[in-house]
Amino acid sequence: MTALSPKITQRVAFSLLLASAVTVILPVVVVILVIVKNGLAAISWEFLTTMPRSGMREGGIFPAIVGTFCLVAGAIVFALPLGLCAAIYLSEYARQGMLSRVVRLAIVNLAGVPSVVFGLFGLALFVDFFRFGASILAGSLTLGVMILPVIITSSREALDAVPKSFREVSLSLGATKLQTIKHAVLPHALPGILTGTILGIGRAAGETAPILFTVAAFYLPRLPQSVFDQAMALPYHLYVLSTQVPNVGVPIRYGTALVLLTIVLLMNLAAVTIRSHFRAKKKW
Amino acid sequence: MVSPKLSVKNLSVSFDGKPSLGGVHLDIAPHIILSVIGPANSGKTTFLRTLNRLNDEESAMKITGSVLLDNKDVYREYDPVILRRKVGIIFALPTPLPMTIFENVIYGPRRQGIQDRNKLSATVERCLKEAYLWDEVKDRLHSPAMKLSGGQQQRLCIARTLAVEPEVILFDEPCSGLDPISTAKVEEAMSKLKKHYTIVLVTNNTKQAARVGDQTAFFLMGELVEVGDTGSIFTAPRDRRTDDYISGRFG
Numbered sequence: 001m002t003a004l005s006p007k008i009t010q011r012v013a014f015s016l017l018l019a020s021a022v023t024v025i026l027p028v029v030v031v032i033l034v035i036v037k038n039g040l041a042a043i044s045w046e047f048l049t050t051m052p053r054s055g056m057r058e059g060g061i062f063p064a065i066v067g068t069f070c071l072v073a074g075a076i077v078f079a080l081p082l083g084l085c086a087a088i089y090l091s092e093y094a095r096q097g098m099l100s101r102v103v104r105l106a107i108v109n110l111a112g113v114p115s116v117v118f119g120l121f122g123l124a125l126f127v128d129f130f131r132f133g134a135s136i137l138a139g140s141l142t143l144g145v146m147i148l149p150v151i152i153t154s155s156r157e158a159l160d161a162v163p164k165s166f167r168e169v170s171l172s173l174g175a176t177k178l179q180t181i182k183h184a185v186l187p188h189a190l191p192g193i194l195t196g197t198i199l200g201i202g203r204a205a206g207e208t209a210p211i212l213f214t215v216a217a218f219y220l221p222r223l224p225q226s227v228f229d230q231a232m233a234l235p236y237h238l239y240v241l242s243t244q245v246p247n248v249g250v251p252i253r254y255g256t257a258l259v260l261l262t263i264v265l266l267m268n269l270a271a272v273t274i275r276s277h278f279r280a281k282k283k284w
Numbered sequence: 285m286v287s288p289k290l291s292v293k294n295l296s297v298s299f300d301g302k303p304s305l306g307g308v309h310l311d312i313a314p315h316i317i318l319s320v321i322g323p324a325n326s327g328k329t330t331f332l333r334t335l336n337r338l339n340d341e342e343s344a345m346k347i348t349g350s351v352l353l354d355n356k357d358v359y360r361e362y363d364p365v366i367l368r369r370k371v372g373i374i375f376a377l378p379t380p381l382p383m384t385i386f387e388n389v390i391y392g393p394r395r396q397g398i399q400d401r402n403k404l405s406a407t408v409e410r411c412l413k414e415a416y417l418w419d420e421v422k423d424r425l426h427s428p429a430m431k432l433s434g435g436q437q438q439r440l441c442i443a444r445t446l447a448v449e450p451e452v453i454l455f456d457e458p459c460s461g462l463d464p465i466s467t468a469k470v471e472e473a474m475s476k477l478k479k480h481y482t483i484v485l486v487t488n489n490t491k492q493a494a495r496v497g498d499q500t501a502f503f504l505m506g507e508l509v510e511v512g513d514t515g516s517i518f519t520a521p522r523d524r525r526t527d528d529y530i531s532g533r534f535g
Contacts, residue, residue: 095343096343165375165377165379166379166381167341168341169381169391169441170381170395171338171364171368172336172338172368172372172373172445173368173372173391173392173444173448174365174366174368174369174392174395174396175365175391175392175395176365176395179395183391183394183395184381184391188382
């Protein structure tokens with residue numbers, strides 16, 4: 001048998017590559033289609049703004065939406081300042097030494113920890129040791145720890161992408177190192193930092209395991225009153241509806257999934273938009 | 285004889301154990317232009333950046349000897365921030381910050397805490413005039429500095445350095461990316477500036493050194509080969525290597 005001509009080999013290779021690329025799109029499209037098809041019927045103003053009724057078999061998911069927003073806000077309030085400051089230290093101050101290597105290693109490991117382990121960690125540290133109990137505070141802190149690596153890594157990348165010449169110019173004009181970071185580096189790293197933060201938010205909003213032991217209420221038909229309250233949250237609510245409560249209608253389950261998916265996708269969309277907007281604007 | 289503005293004594297610099305500059309002795313009188321010439325990797329940029337401690341940030345830099353500014357040791361008696369307000373630098377590539385022309389010029393003064401809008405506006409006008417840029421940009425001070433041409437950007441960088449009111453200005457191959465007309469404008473600015481400032485000009489262009497330098501120093505492989513009045517360096521160099529370099533036999 002003679003070898004295939006290069007032209008045919010080319011075609012075959014191209015077709016295989018194209019097929020692989022299309023296969024990647026397929027699951028995304030199918031997941032979204034299934035959820036939209038089954039859940040759209042449930043979406044209504046009432047579904048979004050009222051309490052669950054009849055053992056969660058009827059009514060809305062308002063407290064879960066509010067709970068998710070509280071948790072995400074708390075996680076960001078905790079993780080963004082801490083992560084940003086750590087990133088600034090690593091990128092601007094740290095010399096290549098033992099400490100910076102250990103910190104880098106810690107971040108990589110933190111990113112690799114399964115989310116259910118974060119849940120256990122939050123239970124041990126925030127719920128039991130600090131006696132926050134199962135509360136929004138404990139849940140937010142747990143989620144915050146979980147998204148720290150995302151925020152640190154993306155902030156560091158954004159800081160490192162600011163040209164070295166900006167720093168040299170600023171220093172050469174008699175600015176202190178801190179002024180240089182504040183005025184010549186951070187403003188130009190902000191879009192990247194923001195992008196990472198939003199991706200972190202998206203992740204925090206969607207995770208179930210970290211909030212399982214630290215905050216999530218099975219059924220709490222009122223809004224949380226303080227950070228020491230338990231709260232419902234969308235991902236856990238979805239889990240409960242799907243596995244713990246018998247006879248929940250399909251539209252309610254998929255409706256909940258649709259709301260969660262929409263929130264996360266919107267955040268990712270925002271991240272992409274910010275990134276492309278600023279990429280088009282900056283020219284250096 | 286006037287006391288030197290800058291006095292370099294037995295200066296050696298190495299990065300990561302690799303020597304970059306060895307045993308340099310050099311006095312720079314006030315209100316002159318000293319041109320520093322030499323082939324690539326001869327240590328001239330290292331020399332320049334040592335004068336305002338811009339190499340401090342580099343890792344594993346080792347420095348011996350001393351640099352005196354007005355008889356005070358730059359590395360032992362100056363805070364680097366204060367030093368850099370006295371010794372400004374213009375980089376090889378124009379490096380405006382991505383902000384408006386106005387904000388670029390007042391970047392230094394603002395960091396010193398000056399907020400008064402009138403004072404800042406006066407500074408902008410004075411510095412842009414001194415850098416021969418005022419007429420070209422006076423109607424668009426609040427447009428982005430990145431939109432200027434290369435030559436204009438470099439003159440903006442000069443204005444920005446002047447705004448800090450330095451005493452010494454270091455130029456690190458300021459015309460390497462510019463066309464001849466822009467180069468002429470930058471050289472004209474330098475010649476006028478030496479009345480008020482002491483200038484050290486590193487250049488790859490020996491003709492430029494001959495045109496604007498009062499004195500010329502020739503560096504080769506980290507060593508200061510020869511320094512003297514520009515006229516005598518170019519007509520009667522004492523060292524064979526200087527002769528070879530300026531007459532274009534190498535480099």
